[in-house]
Amino acid sequence: MNYVNGRQATSLGETNDLGKPWRYKDGDLTVTRSCPWSPPGCHPVGCGLKLYVDKEGTLVKVEGDENQPITGGRLCVRCITLKDYVYNPSRIIHPQKRDPQFRGQADKWEQITWDEAFDLMVSEVTKVKEKYGPESIVLFTGTGREGGTMKPMGAAVFGTPNYCYTQSGYACYAPRLAGTSYVMGAPDPEIDYAAAFKNRYDEEGYVLSECVILWGKDPLPSNPDGLFGHALIDMMKRGTRLITVDPRLTWLATKADYALRLRPGTDTALAMAMLHVIISEDLYDHDFIEYWTYGFEELAERVATMPPEKAAEITGVPVEDIYGAARMYARAAPAGIAWGLAVDQNPNGSQLGHCILDLMAVTGNIDVPGGQIIGGAGEGQQETGFGWSAMPTETADKMIGLKEFPAYCNAILDAHADMVLETLETEKPYPLRFGYYAGNNLLAATCAAQPKRWHDAMLKSLDYCVTLDCFMTPSAQATCDLFLPLAASPEREGTVANHYGATPTFLGITNKAIDFGEGKSDTEFCYELGKRLNPKVWSKYEDVYAYIKALRFGNKKDFATARKEVGWQREIEYHKFETGKCRQDGKLGFNTPTGRFEFYSTLFQSFGDDPLPYYLEPPYSPQKTPELLEKYPLVLTTGARTYAFFHSENRQIPFCRELNPDPLVEINPALAHRLGIADGQWVRIWNQFGSCKMKAKLTIAVDERTLMAQHGWWFPEADPDKTNPEGEYNVWLANINELVPHFHVGKMGWGAPFKCLLANIEPLNENYDTDMQEIWEKFGKLVR
Amino acid sequence: MTVYGLLVDYEWCTGCQSCEVSCKEEHGYPVGKWGIRVLEDGPWEIDDTQANWNKIPVPSDLCDLCANRTAQGRQPICVHHCLADVLQYGPVEELVKRFEEKPKQALFVPQFKPKEARGAFVSKNRAAGKVASFAAVAVEANTDFDIAGHRRPDEEVEADMAVSVILTDSIKTRSEDE
Numbered sequence: 009m010n011y012v013n014g015r016q017a018t019s020l021g022e023t024n025d026l027g028k029p030w031r032y033k034d035g036d037l038t039v040t041r042s043c044p045w046s047p048p049g050c051h052p053v054g055c056g057l058k059l060y061v062d063k064e065g066t067l068v069k070v071e072g073d074e075n076q077p078i079t080g081g082r083l084c085v086r087c088i089t090l091k092d093y094v095y096n097p098s099r100i101i102h103p104q105k106r107d108p109q110f111r112g113q114a115d116k117w118e119q120i121t122w123d124e125a126f127d128l129m130v131s132e133v134t135k136v137k138e139k140y141g142p143e144s145i146v147l148f149t150g151t152g153r154e155g156g157t158m159k160p161m162g163a164a165v166f167g168t169p170n171y172c173y174t175q176s177g178y179a180c181y182a183p184r185l186a187g188t189s190y191v192m193g194a195p196d197p198e199i200d201y202a203a204a205f206k207n208r209y210d211e212e213g214y215v216l217s218e219c220v221i222l223w224g225k226d227p228l229p230s231n232p233d234g235l236f237g238h239a240l241i242d243m244m245k246r247g248t249r250l251i252t253v254d255p256r257l258t259w260l261a262t263k264a265d266y267a268l269r270l271r272p273g274t275d276t277a278l279a280m281a282m283l284h285v286i287i288s289e290d291l292y293d294h295d296f297i298e299y300w301t302y303g304f305e306e307l308a309e310r311v312a313t314m315p316p317e318k319a320a321e322i323t324g325v326p327v328e329d330i331y332g333a334a335r336m337y338a339r340a341a342p343a344g345i346a347w348g349l350a351v352d353q354n355p356n357g358s359q360l361g362h363c364i365l366d367l368m369a370v371t372g373n374i375d376v377p378g379g380q381i382i383g384g385a386g387e388g389q390q391e392t393g394f395g396w397s398a399m400p401t402e403t404a405d406k407m408i409g410l411k412e413f414p415a416y417c418n419a420i421l422d423a424h425a426d427m428v429l430e431t432l433e434t435e436k437p438y439p440l441r442f443g444y445y446a447g448n449n450l451l452a453a454t455c456a457a458q459p460k461r462w463h464d465a466m467l468k469s470l471d472y473c474v475t476l477d478c479f480m481t482p483s484a485q486a487t488c489d490l491f492l493p494l495a496a497s498p499e500r501e502g503t504v505a506n507h508y509g510a511t512p513t514f515l516g517i518t519n520k521a522i523d524f525g526e527g528k529s530d531t532e533f534c535y536e537l538g539k540r541l542n543p544k545v546w547s548k549y550e551d552v553y554a555y556i557k558a559l560r561f562g563n564k565k566d567f568a569t570a571r572k573e574v575g576w577q578r579e580i581e582y583h584k585f586e587t588g589k590c591r592q593d594g595k596l597g598f599n600t601p602t603g604r605f606e607f608y609s610t611l612f613q614s615f616g617d618d619p620l621p622y623y624l625e626p627p628y629s630p631q632k633t634p635e636l637l638e639k640y641p642l643v644l645t646t647g648a649r650t651y652a653f654f655h656s657e658n659r660q661i662p663f664c665r666e667l668n669p670d671p672l673v674e675i676n677p678a679l680a681h682r683l684g685i686a687d688g689q690w691v692r693i694w695n696q697f698g699s700c701k702m703k704a705k706l707t708i709a710v711d712e713r714t715l716m717a718q719h720g721w722w723f724p725e726a727d728p729d730k731t732n733p734e735g736e737y738n739v740w741l742a743n744i745n746e747l748v749p750h751f752h753v754g755k756m757g758w759g760a761p762f763k764c765l766l767a768n769i770e771p772l773n774e775n776y777d778t779d780m781q782e783i784w785e786k787f788g789k790l791v792r
Numbered sequence: 793m794t795v796y797g798l799l800v801d802y803e804w805c806t807g808c809q810s811c812e813v814s815c816k817e818e819h820g821y822p823v824g825k826w827g828i829r830v831l832e833d834g835p836w837e838i839d840d841t842q843a844n845w846n847k848i849p850v851p852s853d854l855c856d857l858c859a860n861r862t863a864q865g866r867q868p869i870c871v872h873h874c875l876a877d878v879l880q881y882g883p884v885e886e887l888v889k890r891f892e893e894k895p896k897q898a899l900f901v902p903q904f905k906p907k908e909a910r911g912a913f914v915s916k917n918r919a920a921g922k923v924a925s926f927a928a929v930a931v932e933a934n935t936d937f938d939i940a941g942h943r944r945p946d947e948e949v950e951a952d953m954a955v956s957v958i959l960t961d962s963i964k965t966r967s968e969d970e
């Protein structure tokens with residue numbers, strides 16, 4: 009069979025657009041090829057698009073670009089419906105302001121010009137800086153939008169150290185990145201799906217992974233961290249076998265050799281036991297361990313405290329499956345582990361991450377074809393610190409959480425999320441008065457625990473709050489005073505590095521195809537506001553392209569050249585630790601204090617944590633808090649991904665919403681039967697921290713002790729005003745993050761129990777079903 | 793005439809629904825209408841170690857096999873976007889050969905709007921003159937015509953009733969025995 013860009017040649021047929029330039033004509037239409045990213049939000053996958061524009065400049069059709077080497081023109085529903093996002097009747101395309109005294113009143117917005125908006129920004133920022141100091145400015149950053157990665161916005165534009173991803177314990181990706189950099193001095197080990205090679209899986213020198221473990225990760229709907237999820241299917245078709253570690257029986261788990269369905273949050277016990285099996289049965293790679301690692305004996309001793317029999321008791325996974333899976337992974341050559349969000353959404357996650365890295369290392373799978381690919385020295389770190397030097401040290405030192413959680417705050421130059429909430433509430437050590445949302449909708453059960461607390465604290469503490477977005481969100485409606493229009497991906501230029509640039513194999517270019525409204529991209533806004541607020545730093549860039557060139561291309565390439573390439577694969581090298589390419593000093597080995605991969609982590613130790621992995625029960629669990637079981641007898645896990653939505657986005661896109669009209673909680677049919685809950689019935693879910701309502705979906709995907717609830721829900725069709733008893737756009741109706749507690753983080757400040765809580769559930773008589781005809785009427789008639 | 797179809801490798805259909813949504817965008821089908829639907833069988837347990845969960849895309853009666861695209865030599869849009877790359881379009885004659893490559897495949901030959909395809913009702917038999925014909929004969933009026941019912945002699949009616957009593961008795965006896 010012939011393959012083109014990862015897929016069967018026959019799927020593209022004989023008439024196709026392979027080899028077309030970045031912009032070309034197709035009949036009356038102009039086609040622009042682009043790798044879109046943000047907005048709509050997504051992980052940076054760099055999928056390829058062909059954007060068809062008519063003579064009037066209207067985007068009339070969106071199709072996958074078969075020239076993209078990884079996806080070959082395949083798309084998920086969120087880009088297939090891109091037109092419906094761009095021209096959605098509820099899109100906001102002009103700046104608007106509202107007097108802060110009218111927060112939450114939907115009819116009080118007034119359209120203004122960009123000039124007026126910039127003037128307002130400058131005067132409000134200056135006021136706050138003069139009265140309280142630059143540290144009184146706080147950025148609330150979200151995930152999957154360019155705004156969240158626009159680090160210079162904090163340090164170099166506003167001049168504040170308080171750039172803050174608002175999720176408790178930064179329970180998303182960064183804990184894994186940080187752990188990897190402590191343990192092996194690289195940002196993130198990705199599975200090797202031959203994404204760097206022109207011939208993909210057929211490239212000489214590439215070896216297909218014989219086994220992949222999906223650890224707390226469902227990559228098909230999520231495309232996690234820019235890994236093209238369906239590459240797993242490409243690999244499995246070619247023979248890769250699977251092990252899944254997931255409380256849920258996902259569709260992929262039904263195709264796995266081992267589906268290890270553990271109790272949520274007990275992953276570290278399982279990982280330690282698997283290490284123990286591999287070490288005690290001598291299934292490990294002797295050479296790699298002897299020459300390239302540090303602390304193996306200590307690790308062996310530590311994991312011996314967690315024999316599979318004990319882990320089976322803790323996790324609920326049959327003991328023979330723990331042995332079987334460990335042996336299968338160790339014997340496969342090569343093998344990869346794709347680790348997911350469950351590593352971060354667990355206060356014991358840093359130890360889990362350490363164990364998973366150890367599994368990769370003991371089996372000799374690091375930086376080998378078909379194993380784990382890793383970035384070279386300095387990869388993925390350039391953008392984090394960009395603009396940081398523009399800030400005086402005494403201001404930088406005021407970052408919230410820097411003293412308490414140096415591991416967290418220094419690794420990503422972010423203020424600690426939980427401490428920022430407390431600072432908003434208490435005004436200690438100083439008040440936060442100006443807020444800026446950088447691609448965030450934190451009240452809508454996305455990236456914040458206890459969103460009502462955030463809501464109240466923001467309203468109380470902030471004198472002024474601004475957002476840059478495409479749609480009015482409940483967060484902006486409730487707390488913002490200035491709404492600035494954000495350009496959607498077909499309206500902007502930019503770049504997208506897959507795997508967030510940590511282990512990059514592809515760099516895509518977002519090309520602009522249309523002008524619509526007055527939206528600016530995060531990059532443009534950053535640059536233009538920078539020129540006004542901090543001209544000393546920003547005058548060195550003569551235009552926004554000069555800024556992109558510096559920020560995204562390390563000054564090595566011009567955007568004008570890059571746009572024509574649309575995207576390119578990045579050559580990777582294997583065995584870099586044997587050639588000196590993993591260390592900044594160019595010496596052999598890894599970029600760690602010992603120069604080796606550290607089973608015994610000297611950095612964990614220096615941050616006050618145990619240098620070796622250990623198991624901790626989740627803060628609320630059947631074993632940790634049995635006294636709570638009478639009231640909250642079930643384990644609650646949240647946030648399983650859907651194809652239809654990216655976190656809180658896409659609810660106003662009718663064809664996305666139609667796939668998942670209502671917020672769902674999965675419940676086992678036997679449990680539902682005992683509780684008198686019917687399939688499709690609305691239920692109340694609650695625990696000691698909060699409560700919400702969802703619709704029951706009966707499925708054996710969860711066992712009888714576990715519930716899985718969706719996240720990110722709000723209802724763009726609902727009453728937007730604060731007088732709505734369920735909050736702006738019904739934001740409190742199905743808000744599962746109300747059940748997630750504040751500040752249960754790991755020792756280094758990382759991780760929070762979003763996926764391992766206790767809860768109870770009961771049937772409701774009321775019905776809150778979405779009327780899809782209403783959605784169609786409100787959002788289906790596009791505005792062009 | 794060559795017959796075209798869609799071959800599905802449902803071993804790997806992940807249920808991503810890109811086919812469904814692509815088809816709606818391509819054809820302008822609103823909320824509630826679909827050219828293809830992904831049907832699901834599962835998950836249910838086969839035994840302790842394995843579960844059945846198949847997702848099978850099935851073209852609806854609004855699938856026109858992307859007539860506009862295929863006329864230009866393009867593949868249908870569902871084939872183009874399918875994330876798992878499990879849909880193939882082509883002449884049925886060629887697609888059936890691929891059945892031998894692997895298990896878990898299905899072939900669909902959809903019919904766009906079958907009611908329209910059937911067309912308005914036209915009697916073929918009548919057009920072909922295939923209708924019943926009758927003898928052309930002159931019939932005379934009935935001079936001895938009586939509208940009243942036919943009556944039997946009383947003794948014949950009584951004999952009939954006796955038989956029905958015996959039958960009823962025997963049914964009773966049977967049910968009492970039970």
Ligand code: SF4
Pocket residue numbers: 044049050051053054055082083084085086087088231
């Ligand atoms: S994964 Fe992201 S970039 Fe790719 S098609 Fe989906 S929304 Fe678009």
Ligand code: SF4
Pocket residue numbers: 811814815818827828851852854855856857858859868869870871
């Ligand atoms: S072939 Fe075309 S019309 Fe048929 S289901 Fe696929 S996209 Fe829809």
Ligand code: SF4
Pocket residue numbers: 804805806807808809810811812830847849870873874875876877878879
């Ligand atoms: S697009 Fe392909 S993989 Fe996705 S549901 Fe349809 S047939 Fe299945």
